Amino acid sequence: MNGVNDFAFKIGTVNGTGSASANGLLMQAIFRMGIPVSGKNIFPSNIQGLPTWYEIRVSKDGYTARPSEVDLVVALNPATYSKDVATVRPGGFLLYDSSWPLPKELERDGITILGIPFGRLCVESFEGDRERTLLRNIAYAGALTALLGIDEEVVDTLLNQTYGRKPKLLESNHTAIRLGRDYATQHCPCPLPFHLEKMAATGDSILMDGNTACALGAVYAGATVGAWYPITPATSLMEAFKAFCEKYRVDKETGDRNYAILQAEDELAAAGIVIGAGWAGARAFTNTSGPGISLMQEFLGLAYYTDIPAVFFDIQRCGPATGMPTRTQQADLLSLAYASHGDTKHPILFPANPHEAFEMAVQAFDLADRLQTPVFVATDLDIGMNDWMVKRLTWDDAYRPDRGKVLDAAALEKVKKFSRYLDVDGDGIAARTLPGVGGKGAYFVRGSGHDKHAGYTEDSDAYREVVDRLRRKFAHAATIVPKPACTLREGADVGLITIGGCDAAVSEAADKLQAQDVVVDVMRIRAFPFGDEVREFCEAYDTVFVIEQNRDGQLRSMLAIELGIPRDEMIPVLDYGGMPLTARVVVDAVSGHLAGVPA
């Protein structure tokens, strides 16, 4: 890193002061200069007054993982000065608000310290505390345009687009940008050695977060019922769904809303609502995070045992308990895979980024209908809430929902007898009917023991027949869920296995390892249950690393449980501090292990 279009900077502020718009402005400006960029918002679980950071990485090579090192820190929160100054890489820069003398905590050898009196400049130019605080953020964005060489015209256009209808605000934002920019130009070594130069590498891309993408997927898949209970980091998914529905699903003539969003009393009820809706024939979903998944356990078992489709988005956060609710993790893997009491297993899709989240959200509805079972889409806070640069989303108008085996009145006419849980095709999936259909279609859903005709039973054989069918259905699921994504290199003798949002860091690490003559193949698991390809990959290397973001190596355990691969033969690389994974963590763990350094 640290050259033209290849560096990272980090802004430390206090939350609730309006820095988000300045950070968004910077991200978008860089993106519009055609340069690959990604941003990570590191925010506290609180509304106002605690430290918050925003990390922006610029990568001409298109790497989107969290940066391994930071070239420039903008330190605007005195409470985190000492922490912030320590994160600057040797030889890097620190910019602080020099309205006050340089505090002792910020002194450090081997880095360059720049001061711009943002506070004073804003006091001189603007009225009122609120405006001054807000515009101080825009002023640092202005300084960064000069320090990093952000195109002035792009920034101006963005401001015009954002505040076009509020002339006063527009004017003060322009002024604030100018304040920062002019001061930096006159007093700082602009541009810094690492800076931006226009490229043409983002034309086919967008900046989108995963929750927006999942919501859009739900709209496009034709979901009509959404039930939820607010929880970070899942909340913005339903908010986005609502916004898209208001845009696309309101009948122009009647004002009727072709969707139902129910904010439930808790996650139990949210699960009940989507299961009720799925049973009745709607495409229904809920969005939640770990604590909500815990509350949904009983219902998940019910839906599993009674063959009811529904989609569950789990935006994972740092557990256990309330844990660190604004930090990321992949620690729900086991609790999703085997959610509920009794013998239960559930399909899970693992998108690696918002683009895939959109596609997998759609797939999840098809799979749930086809398999007649709850399907999870497991993302995490990093994918869900951060803006990622991904390929623009596209849609094929030929798409029609796969509603699976549903017998309507006409189809029922043709069958002699309808038996709800009779496996005719050998794939473990029995045809269902929807309530209201009439004729022979009525059946009784029960979570208690039932036979293949849906009748009550306490008979061992009749019970086993049904649960064995469910096992066959799960085996069938392994053949239709998304296959793993493998990146193979000539001469590789090490396998890296990873999942979800770790993909960005692991792919980057694979390139870096190659530069060190360590050649690795990478398999990113995209779904549970695992298909044959997963086993083949695991068995193809003497050395296999499993890279994931939880403490206990949950993915590794699942590979051991499901495929019988000895657990200890897979080397765990575990990163669970709550931050998005960096390539450095992976490179260090892999090369360290290969060199015989104990992890």
Added chain:
Amino acid sequence: MTSIAKPPVRHPSLRQNSLGLTLRDYEGVMSTLCAGCGHDSVTAALVQAAWELELEPHRAAKMSGIGCSSKTTAYFMKQSHGFNSVHGRMPSVTTGANAANRSLTYIGISGDGDSLSIGIGQMAHAIRRNVNMLYVIENNGVYGLTKGQFSASADVGSTSKRGEANEQAPIDPALLALSIGATFVARSFSGDKKQLVPILKAGLAHRGLALIDVISPCVTFNDHEGSTKSYRYTREHEVEAVHADYAPVHAEITLPESGDHLRVVQMHDGSSVRLRSTAADYDPTDRASAYAHVRACQARGEIATGLLFVDGGSRDMHDLLKTPPTPLIDLPHERLCPGAAALDALMARYR
């Protein structure tokens, strides 16, 4: 043993309703409850009510939680889909089903354990949403299925079969429902079919959530001296507030024999309920006086039964959600999916 085969008992009345269906057509599989269980009487009343109302069986959905009471959805209307869900969660499942397909008649059956303990939150919120459904609590003061523990509706001083006395104050579902805005609240007694059938019919016709608390003695664990949910106790302490006769729109509406204090409450579906108050000044459309009446009865050791409150013009969940008259499940994909061009246009916002 799978489900029990139905013995070929001839029903006394095999009259057909206008759909050509007899009472038998509204029955379900053979009950497996204890002989004499109040719940079976409620089932019989439901069969009668549905038959009289001429409900198309396949257009109804039977919803329940877990308990002896919740099992009864299998014992009526075998031509309807049924959903015996999990303990205390019938309201949320019904909410979801109703959101998806508003065109069905939802018949929810629950118990006092199911609704007043584990599921009290879900019941309250279904009431708040005013989900269009019949919500019957078969209230026996105990957990029948788990063998006779006190439920939250057991009265202070009532004793369990083993002689132990309950000392915690009961939760009265009618009062609770009234206080959180229920739009239809009634109470009846499983042993009083004459009162129960018209109330069930009125509840089925109500647009919104119709809560009916039915005292339904558990003969095995709670029908002994000292129990306040026994047959004897209920018969002796019942005070009827308002007698409801249900009149479907397509049948001739005749005046009841005694026309005193007659009130006609217009139901949302166009039909009407005729109410005969025993107390001259009882007003079933006034929430505050309904609440006061139930409390006053309670203070005298009486159980207020009858149609206690109805808001005939209430807005149900779909009115509040502004969903179309067409059930959401019947909307074609083209109306739900914005399509490729819209997505393409939307992408500009993310650049």
